[in-house]
Amino acid sequence: MNVQDAYNTWADSYDNVQNKTRDLEARAIRSMVLGGPFAEIIELGCGTGKNTEWLATQATHLTAIDFSAEMLRRAKEKLPHPHISFQQADIMQPWQFAHSPASLITCSLILEHIHNLDFVFAQAHRSLQPEGLFYIGELHPFKQYEGSKARFDTAAGGIFELECYVHHISDFTEAARRHGFSCVRLQEWFDDDNCTTTPRIVAFLFQREDNA
Ligand SMILES: C[S@@+](CC[C@H](N)C(=O)[O-])C[C@H]1O[C@@H](n2cnc3c(N)ncnc32)[C@H](O)[C@@H]1O
Numbered sequence: 317m318n319v320q321d322a323y324n325t326w327a328d329s330y331d332n333v334q335n336k337t338r339d340l341e342a343r344a345i346r347s348m349v350l351g352g353p354f355a356e357i358i359e360l361g362c363g364t365g366k367n368t369e370w371l372a373t374q375a376t377h378l379t380a381i382d383f384s385a386e387m388l389r390r391a392k393e394k395l396p397h398p399h400i401s402f403q404q405a406d407i408m409q410p411w412q413f414a415h416s417p418a419s420l421i422t423c424s425l426i427l428e429h430i431h432n433l434d435f436v437f438a439q440a441h442r443s444l445q446p447e448g449l450f451y452i453g454e455l456h457p458f459k460q461y462e463g464s465k466a467r468f469d470t471a472a473g474g475i476f477e478l479e480c481y482v483h484h485i486s487d488f489t490e491a492a493r494r495h496g497f498s499c500v501r502l503q504e505w506f507d508d509d510n511c512t513t514t515p516r517i518v519a520f521l522f523q524r525e526d527n528a
Contacts, residue, residue, distance in 0.1 A: 349422065354419040
């Protein structure tokens, strides 16, 4: 099963099973993305809408993207708001979904499935307005080193593990630097806020550099 098919299958249970990574990242984005309202937000990999509902309260217009028809269908059913445009698209193809230059792009728990970070940063730079913000919240690479990755229980029984790539912290910061972003915030998030354990989530806020 490729990643797209896997999310079409996982969509049935994604909201209903315990998922510490999903829930902790929801806290991270709400804490790190400040300064709204934003005229145009692009949400990459919106899934079933975990963050879409909150982002919609921060945006004049929100473009929510996912390549899984089944994840997207659930998000649309939950959030029939006229200022949200849901679009089925693969973020590894040139981005043609932007409504207007975005003031904020968000990306939650999707880059684990993307091999080429450079393509994503290049497209984000093109799609943002000057000094626009790019938020990324991902499974922390320290968790990945311990073997954590996106997986779900299948209806047939058994666990299905999705295709995932490890991205080190410097992979994000160096890709950002190469494509004209500075890192304005970097935070690590721990289960039960217990900083003696391995961090579960890493979250970055990058800004498009447009100073002379
Ligand atoms: C772990 S889910 C996260 C969903 C949501 N952002 C959240 O935090 O709950 C990853 C999502 O990214 C989507 N996705 C993965 N690769 C993608 C790609 N290349 N283009 C568009 N969406 C993609 C999947 O379909 C899935 O909905």
